[in-house]
Amino acid sequence: MKTATTHHARVELGTTIRAIRRSMQLTQEELAERASLSCKFVSxxxxxxxxxxxETLANIADGLGIDIVELFCNENTLIIKNDKIKEVKVAFDILTEFFSGKCTKD
Structure with a gap:
């Protein structure tokens, strides 16, 4: 079931990807090729x-030449209440380590 929150998150993520792509002067076709995706899917x-x-987001980030966390941490992200900032920072640090290859499987 789709909720307003998940829809909003998808729209925000898409807006961020589009903004980064445009700032790099890439077309959707060029990003699709770099990320091994179809142009329709990128759109x-x-x-x-x-x-x-x-995995798709990681491919897009690679195609844009950025770290995947940059898709979630920018001026378009939602405002976080002060009591949640520490929790978000911990999650951000974990994701950063994971996607930079510093985490290992036990």
């Missing part, structure tokens, strides 16, 4: 109509 993600997997 759907940017419009908030698709629900991309973490």
């Amino acid at each position: 759907e993600i940017e419009r908030g109509q698709a629900n991309p997997s973490i």
Whole structure:
């Protein structure tokens, strides 16, 4: 079941991807090629109509030449209440370590 919150998150994510892509002067076709995705799928993600997997987001980040966490931490992210900032920072640090290859499986 789709909720307003998940829809909003997809739209925000898509807006962020589009803004980064445009700032790099890339077309959707160029990003799609770099990320090994179809142009249609990139378009759907940017419009908030698709629900991309973490692997897809990692491919997009690689195609943009950025770290995946940059897709979630920028001027477009939602405002976080002060009591949640520490929790978000911990999660951010974990994701950063994971996607930079510092985490290992036990």
